[in-house]
Amino acid sequence: MFQRARSTSVATGNSAASNDSSRLPTHDDTDGTKGVSRLRRDTVDGISSAGIPSAPGSSIGDHGTDSASTKQAEEVPWFLQPDSPPEDIMLNPNGQVKGATLAALMERLTMHNAFDSSFNSTFLMTYRSFTTTEILLDLLFARFRIQEPDGLTLDEHEMWIEKKQRPIRFRVFNVLKSWLESHFQEDEDEEHMKRIRAFALDEMAHSPAMNMPANLLLRIIERRSGTGEQMKITMVMPASAPPPILPKNFRKIKFLDIDPLEMARQLTLMDSRLYNRIRPSECLGKAWSRDSGAWKAKGVRDVIGANNRVSGWVSEAILVQEDVKKRAAWVKHFVAIADRCFYLNNFSSMMAIYSGLNNASLNRLRRTWDAVNQRHLQLFENMRAILAPTRNFTKYRETLRKLNPPCVPFLGVYLTDLTFIEDGNTDRLRTDDRLINFSKRQMTAEKIQEIMIYQSTPYNLTPVPGLQKFIEENLIEARSDDELFEQSLRLEPREREDEKIARLLQESGFL
Missing domain, CATH: 1.20.870.10 (Son of sevenless (SoS) protein Chain: S domain 1)
Known part of the structure; x- marks a missing residue:
């Protein structure tokens, strides 16, 4: 009533x-x-x-x-x-x-x-x-x-x-x-x-x-x-993609013959494809680090795996070169590729290549690095400055904030931020455990939104299946750090200071 x-x-x-x-x-x-x-x-x-x-x-x-x-x-x-x-x-x-x-x-x-x-x-x-x-x-x-x-x-x-x-x-x-x-x-x-x-x-x-x-x-x-009328999404690019720079011989591709820019383009397309598959739910509760991460956070796991394999490729490919000049040539080529990745806003492969070059097993190869010209050494130092982890990757974050998409960020920085949020905040409010801690979810969502921003703008580049196949075939899991270091010592044994001076004089033609 x-x-x-x-x-x-x-x-x-x-x-x-x-x-x-x-x-x-x-x-x-x-x-x-x-x-x-x-x-x-x-x-x-x-x-x-x-x-x-x-x-x-x-x-x-x-x-x-x-x-x-x-x-x-x-x-x-x-x-x-x-x-x-x-x-x-x-x-x-x-x-x-x-x-x-x-x-x-x-x-x-x-x-x-x-x-x-x-x-x-x-x-x-x-x-x-x-x-x-x-x-x-x-x-x-x-x-x-x-x-x-x-x-x-x-x-x-x-x-x-x-x-x-x-x-x-x-x-x-x-x-x-x-x-x-x-x-x-x-x-x-x-x-x-x-x-x-x-x-x-x-x-x-x-x-x-x-x-x-x-x-x-x-x-x-x-x-x-899939039973109803399907939406057709047509991506309209502002201009035609730049023509790819193809190697002369596709039957037997040699790494040093591949143009660094084209290698960076193909890495970028592959990285972007993996990055765009990451779903918001994969970023919750550190899902990528748990036993169920293989299926609950497959997108994140795939990006991490690809990044590690690129780093492994860099380290292994250089350390298998017996001749110091060949090692230096491979170092220069990888540095040039990483620099072109930076030009394309692909921080994923840029970081992967830098990590491979900065591996302790490669870093100690003084004879190899001495054979690298000043231009490539400067490019490497520029990379080091941008990707430095000091002050929570401040320089990298500033660089990322200023650029315009398309872009493939380095996912590791976001995962670090999400880990801090997850570990530093309880799921329920400490003052009243009946209440879900929604502030924690707000902080998490802000980071996820940053990740998603770069999934919306595609690259206007032409895939080259032959080059992508070459890259896939060379991506490997690196040997353990101990094994890589043993290989490094075999290539360039430790020297006393007097031995180093004598070697440098000999290489200069004085002895």
Whole structure:
């Protein structure tokens, strides 16, 4: 039975979320032709899915008591207030979520009175670190089925539907759509497609004003499963790719005959292909370092493996050369390739080659390095300065920050940052272990977003299968450091100072 309307005075404050002051179409303007000027649309395939109204004066600060923002009392009907108790969510002074229960996080993900895009992005990027996809879907479906509280008057009933139930349902639709388009993992999430399809068909499609969103979800699911109309993405390059510099004899390719720039181009294409396969979930909880990393973090593992094999190739290829002049020639060629990688913003192969050259077994080969000309020695020193680990790779980070994509960053720096975040922050707040430490997830998401930025711009280069095959055939796992050092000592034994002086004089023709 409907009762007299009631309202409650609640304190609200500014926050990181943006209040959505638009309203959903009423029953009179659900076709979208009326009240359009007052709608803020998140339009997808013609559907206005985020015309979500704000309750007067409501904001993210409704949940928290620790916001430093100026607070003001506003009249908010009791039935439009948050469902989670205030103690279930904690905000930092900027109004961002510091910690919350899973239920409170889900409520914020589908807020009826505001939209926090940064929070939603972080949640979807990191939720696998504190819950499962199955539980996420359970909670989203339950949120869609939100029940009207008892004791509402007829006017309150209409207000609750327009300002709470319908906005929440559109938020659930938006979250499902974002998850399917950007966070779905084919090897893990296939089993959940049937559930979402059944939910869209049997429940969402039969809810008021939700038929078109339901149909859109079904189309996305069909595309995902390969049964529906497939999107064709055509990459338009600003200009034709530069012509490749091909070796004279493809039947018997010799390393020193390959142009350093073309070798760098092919390494860059191979590195970029591997880097672009990294998924956000692989960066959670140091997945790459765990026993399950071979399948849970395959993209990261593949990048690490390729990097190590390039380093191994550099060390082995130089140390098998018996003649000092040949060793010097190989050193110069690898230095030139690394320099061209730098020119192409490929810090992955640049670091791999530098690491191979900077190996202790090669570093001690004074006779070899003395035979390298000054120009290549200077290029090597420039590399050393850029890639130096001092002050947490400050020079490298500055260089990366100033360049324009395309780019293949050195993944090791990001993995180090993610390790510090993971090891230095608890999964739950120390002050209240009921609350998930969402600040930790925010820091993690920021690093993941940095990684993902460089996946969006492709290289405009021409693959040369013959050269890439040559590279693949030469990428090897290096011998142990002890074995490499023994080989190094065999090539250039340790010398006393007087022996070194005598050798230098002899090589100069004086003795």
